[in-house]
Amino acid sequence: MKELGIDTLNNSKVIIARERIKRPLDKMNSKVNETIENNEYSRSCPCCRGNEDNISDETYVINKDNEWVVKSVKNKYPIIDENPLNEIKGEHEVIIDTYKHNGNFYNMIEKEFYNLLLMYKVRFKSLKKDENIKYICLFKNYLREAGASLMHSHSQILSLPFIPPDLENEYEVCDEFYKKMGINMYSHLIIQEIENKKRVIHNSPNFLVFVPEICRFTGDTVILLKENT
DSSP states (O other): OOEEEEETTTTEEEEEOGGGGGSOOOOTTSHHHHHHHTSSOOTTOTTSTTOGGGOOOEEEEEEETTEEEEEEEEOSSOSSOOOTTSSSOOEEEEEEOOSOTTOOTTTOOHHHHHHHHHHHHHHHHHHHTOTTOOEEEEEOOOSGGGTOOOSSOEEEEEEESSOOHHHHHHHHHHHHHHHHHSSOHHHHHHHHHHHHOTTEEEEOSSEEEEOOSSOSSTTOOEEEEOTTO
């Protein structure tokens, strides 16, 4: 049973999913797993191709030569679930980025990235069809330090029946900025950062990647689409 609480310090909505504490964790720092991590297949990993009996509830699969290369499954320990009797209703899926146990963003080839991004797009559009859903979040934790509970490279997608307060506040800030300045705030940021140059990580025809001058977390990176400039 999921609960929706309010943080009294900042009035933020908090999803309480007590059963997630029971989810299994890979022992990522053990010598055994250091060896396994270098292999393409691990017998004990439910996300590896060949271990399909250990994982079920597939929601979408991308195949090549009659074998899956990327798949999405329902999260066994979801933050939220589909039960209409719960206070909050949505979906929480795990996307297995690659069938390779040792695959990750640092060694995937272009075609593998294409398939993964295609999966993101397919699942986003599918979850968006539910008229009760107000927000969809795609996220990825890399290594235990970032909150990952599995060694096998994976992403997660979450649909919510409300817009998180932080985003609602961002929309309000953008609206006020436009009314005052007469320009889209993101377009203004793009122009400003390109002129400044110091914080730009990558500047392509379609996107600008930069480190914001002031940010909540060390290492925050912003990716902005240039279509409004």
